Amino acid sequence: MIAARLEQVRARSLAYTDADDELLVRQHSTLMSPLVWDLAHVGNYEELWVLRELAGVTPLRPEIDELYDAFAHPRRERPRLPLLPPAEARAYIAGVRGRVLDVLDAADLAAPDPMALDGYAFGLVLQHEHQHAETMLATLQLAGRPGLVGDGDLPPGRPGDAGEVLVPAGPFRVGTGACPWAYDNERPAHRVRLPAFWIDRFPVTNGAYLAFMEDGGYADPRWWSPAGWRWRAARKVRAPLFWAPDGGRWWRLRFGRAEPVPPDEPVQHVSWYEADAYARWAGRRLPTEAEWEKACGWDPDLGRARAHPWGDAEPGPGHANLGHRASRPAPVGAYPAGASAYGAEQMIGDVWEWTASWFEPYPGFRSFPYREYSEVFFGHTYRVLRGGSWATHPVAIRTTFRNWDYPSRRQIFAGFRCARSAAPEEV
Structure with missing residues (x-):
């Protein structure tokens, strides 16, 4: 069930970012991040809480943590950061997800660790990515380009x-x-x-x-x-x-x-x-x-x-x-x-x-x-x-x-x- 939900939310994120690179890297409002930031951010968050915190996996891309820390840079500054370009962001989140599914296969969801119990870490990243998908929709509404949604x-x-x-x-x-x-x-x-x-x-x-x-x-x-x-x-x-x-x-x-x-x-x-x-x-x-x-x-x-x-x-x-x-x-x-x-x-x-x-x-x-x-x-x-x-x-x-x-x-x-x-x- 958790694996299916992870695949469902990822399909949603990819659908909302299935657009030309210019639309993804542009900031459509200072209230919102560029869509490409949201895309890589959900993968970085997933790496942090499932791979590192729950499973203790060696960080995959520690050099990008600061770029995708929501508290490190206000949204208005994010277009000026050296963000992963769209193709690289997609490859990164796919790599994270493959490892996360391996962790899920081996996870003991009855373990006393509060991050493992009932799959809490997986629920955390699931909800987080769905929340960012809604944020992406708000960004697409501000973009105002017909045919995207x-x-x-x-x-x-x-x-x-x-x-x-x-x-x-x-x-x-x-x-x-x-x-x-x-x-x-x-x-x-x-x-x-x-x-x-x-x-x-x-x-x-x-x-x-x-x-x-x-x-x-x-x-x-x-x-x-x-x-x-x-x-x-x-x-x-x-x-x-x-x-x-x-x-x-x-x-x-x-x-x-x-x-x-x-x-x-x-x-x-x-x-x-x-x-x-x-x-x-x-x-x-x-x-x-x-x-x-x-x-x-x-x-x-x-x-x-x-x-x-x-x-x-x-x-x-x-x-x-x-x-x-x-x-x-x-x-x-x-x-x-x-x-x-x-x-x-x-x-x-x-x-x-x-x-x-x-x-x-x-x-x-x-x-x-x-x-x-x-x-x-x-x-x-x-x-x-x-x-x-x-x-x-x-x-x-x-x-x-x-x-x-x-x-x-x-x-x-x-x-x-x-x-x-x-x-x-x-x-």
Whole structure:
């Protein structure tokens, strides 16, 4: 199973970098690395954690470690580094992968070593490469060249006002101790008690967001936090990224193709500041990440968390829009079988969802296997996103998974849903 998943993710990485060398070595935005950096980086990361850390293999290319250390060079500097050219990068990652498969064949996945137990080191590099594949898709969207990214079919949505679902007050457990490949920031599981709250059944749609725009939402400082208003004014933002007006309607640019903005899809490519402003305009707020996780994964009848909103079964095509089945979010209402115990839908897949929370450690947090995965990002700098997007692979998402980014970021496939505290008479 692990070997098949390794081959699957590598096929994905190679597909997203199957382009001319000029596109791969060019930086399409200072927010993103050149695609060729991502390609070699996933191999270097795999060499570090499986071949060196787990298996103790002599380093293959120690001279390139510094080039592909994500903390050694900011993204804006990476085009000027002596990076491996595309053909050499492909040969390098293929050589690493061949040795990794040999290590897997001989591995004892029941060994007490925490890097070996349940294949943790392999799960680490699998998730890491899928995360970079999603990053590559964001880079390809910024590149704006038609024909580089394919599309697919999605189920139809369910029209009508979806409204909210009530999540009653009570305790539940945040985080996980059961998922063997969970990251350190998802641990340890701990008990939290929340008051009752309402949360949107679906993510906010393009159509609903357009109503905010048409009501002057971008021009009214009442709806914006002070930092958000400064960000909006400095960048003259007046719509989600990749949107533009033409002929009396709004269009979006999606992987180099211009198309009318579909009103029934979840809005994406919005910053935390925009999500927060919309929620204020709507008389609502963004959910905290604890609220989001309870609404998504808690099963009040069983008194435990589900692995996914619908249960513990692996995601299927009827549950969620994951794994790049199509290069866009599905219309709201497309996945009734993926509803949570409380009735919230499309909480996994489609768009990453901004929450109100800063990225902070859980009580009792311990870094593993290295500080730079989570610990160095804790504090009041990054906002938490939950749920994954259409570009997220099922291996790399679960109800407890925590993503984070600067509140100004818009190139990521991010949207949101709103929440509000329940009044006593509503409970």
